[in-house]
Amino acid sequence: MHSYETDGSAIYARSFSIIRAEADLARFDAEEEPVVVRMIHALGMVGLEAHVRFSAGMVPAARTALQAGAPILCDARMVSEGITRGRLPAANPVICTLQAPEVAELARSLGTTRSAAAVELWRPHLDGALVAIGNAPTALFQLLNLLQDPAVPRPAAIVGCPVGFVGAAESKAALLANPPAPALAVEGRLGGSAVTVAAVNALASRSER
Amino acid sequence: MHSYETDGSAIYARSFSIIRAEADLARFDAEEEPVVVRMIHALGMVGLEAHVRFSAGMVPAARTALQAGAPILCDARMVSEGITRGRLPAANPVICTLQAPEVAELARSLGTTRSAAAVELWRPHLDGALVAIGNAPTALFQLLNLLQDPAVPRPAAIVGCPVGFVGAAESKAALLANPPAPALAVEGRLGGSAVTVAAVNALASRSER
Numbered sequence: 001m002h003s004y005e006t007d008g009s010a011i012y013a014r015s016f017s018i019i020r021a022e023a024d025l026a027r028f029d030a031e032e033e034p035v036v037v038r039m040i041h042a043l044g045m046v047g048l049e050a051h052v053r054f055s056a057g058m059v060p061a062a063r064t065a066l067q068a069g070a071p072i073l074c075d076a077r078m079v080s081e082g083i084t085r086g087r088l089p090a091a092n093p094v095i096c097t098l099q100a101p102e103v104a105e106l107a108r109s110l111g112t113t114r115s116a117a118a119v120e121l122w123r124p125h126l127d128g129a130l131v132a133i134g135n136a137p138t139a140l141f142q143l144l145n146l147l148q149d150p151a152v153p154r155p156a157a158i159v160g161c162p163v164g165f166v167g168a169a170e171s172k173a174a175l176l177a178n179p180p181a182p183a184l185a186v187e188g189r190l191g192g193s194a195v196t197v198a199a200v201n202a203l204a205s206r207s208e209r
Numbered sequence: 210m211h212s213y214e215t216d217g218s219a220i221y222a223r224s225f226s227i228i229r230a231e232a233d234l235a236r237f238d239a240e241e242e243p244v245v246v247r248m249i250h251a252l253g254m255v256g257l258e259a260h261v262r263f264s265a266g267m268v269p270a271a272r273t274a275l276q277a278g279a280p281i282l283c284d285a286r287m288v289s290e291g292i293t294r295g296r297l298p299a300a301n302p303v304i305c306t307l308q309a310p311e312v313a314e315l316a317r318s319l320g321t322t323r324s325a326a327a328v329e330l331w332r333p334h335l336d337g338a339l340v341a342i343g344n345a346p347t348a349l350f351q352l353l354n355l356l357q358d359p360a361v362p363r364p365a366a367i368v369g370c371p372v373g374f375v376g377a378a379e380s381k382a383a384l385l386a387n388p389p390a391p392a393l394a395v396e397g398r399l400g401g402s403a404v405t406v407a408a409v410n411a412l413a414s415r416s417e418r
Contacts, residue, residue, distance in 0.1 A: 001354050001357060002350050002353055002354055002380075002383055004346070004347060004350040004376055004379070004380070005347075005375060005376060006320055006321040006322055006325065006347065007322075008322045008323070011322075011347075011375045011376065014374070014375050015373055015374040015375050018374045018375075019374065041373065041374070042372070042401070043372070043399075043401065044372040044373050044374065044377060044397075044398035044399050044400060044401065045398065045399060077290045077291070078287050078290055078291045078402060078403070078406070081286045081287055081290040082286070082287045082402070111215055112215040113215055113216075113217045113220075114217070116215065137213070138213060138214075138215065138220075141211050141213040144211055145210050145211055148210060163251070163252070163253040163403070164224055164250065164253050165223070165224040165227045165228065165250070165253065166214060166220045166223045166224050166227075167213055167214055167220065168253060170213070171211075171213070174211055188253075189253035189254065190252075190253050190254060191253060192251065192252065192253065192401075192403045193287060193291070193402065193403055194287070194372070194401045194402055194403055197287070
């Protein structure tokens with residue numbers, strides 16, 4: 001039989017301790033540091049921190065919004081399903097519109113991807129929301145275009161971590177160059193649902209387990 | 210307005226082309242190569258391939274099982290939710306027992322994590338199944354211990370890609386050292402739900418989109 005550590009709290013504590021010993025976290029402030037640590041944990045990758053960028057005030061903006069009951073708008077089910085409901089401070093609604101029945105037709109009529117079309121269905125929920133994009137660069141581009149209309153309500157903060165080889169780096173560079181709300185992003189190709197979920201879970205609660 | 214590639218098929222094609230140009234895929238056979246490409250795609254990380262290991266015959270074993278209707282046993286909702294149902298060849302059941310009501314009590318009585326306890330509930334489904342572990346090292350250790358009992362039915366194949374800093378590398382080394390069924394793993398700390406889902410989606414269908 002393989003013997004292994006069976007205490008979940010001990011596993012978390014040792015993992016976070018290894019990350020803090022190995023990662024270069026000096027440029028993050030005390031609010032940002034635990035968010036980055038949890039993102040490194042989710043990806044199993046010390047070194048990720050070199051690619052993480054926050055715009056000013058992102059962490060307090062996201063925490064305040066979540067405490068006030070803000071909804072969390074997710075681009076993919078792997079993001080919405082990964083968010084730990086017990087960490088949310090106000091039983092916040094977690095919304096993913098990608099599977100809505102009108103998305104396929106909307107994507108055709110807009111001439112874009114289903115992920116981008118699903119962002120159009122965020123409009124009634126955007127005001128003061130936390131946005132969590134962890135999969136599709138096209139969703140982040142669509143959000144940035146939507147928010148160029150000053151009549152569209154602003155989210156409170158944006159976690160923008162789409163992943164991949166086409167559009168991911170470009171969409172995150174566009175977000176960071178001119179953030180329409182306080183933003184967190186992983187520059188370049190890296191990102192994904194796991195780091196996005198980790199960031200949201202860290203913003204939702206300071207508990208490190 | 211930001212202009213961006215809005216054709217999902219074109220995005221996939223260009224992404225896979227970039228991966229094949231940049232990654233070192235020479236040591237994988239023709240069955241394994243598309244699985245590794247999709248895993249790199251999910252993580253946005255050329256270089257992942259250096260850590261990917263297949264035991265002999267893993268890909269054919271998994272494909273044959275899925276075509277015969279094998280269930281897919283997942284350790285986390287981010288894995289079960291990420292598997293693209295339209296790619297499954299036989300409307301295969303996708304099972305995640307982590308949220309079963311008896312898991313908390315079972316974890317207490319076994320003195321282990323909820324993720325490991327949930328694996329005990331796989332017993333009635335294990336025979337000929339595809340196992341997909343993308344989160345918890347304790348789930349993989351528990352499965353390896355369970356399969357030391359020769360009376361327990363064998364899965365057809367195992368995707369073993371738990372992630373992290375405590376137990377992940379060790380559990381995957383144990384899997385690869387003595388695989389109880391044909392296995393695929395990412396050695397070391399890297400892994401996670403995204404690469405696990407990508408592997409299952411590639412095993413389920415040869416379609417590259």
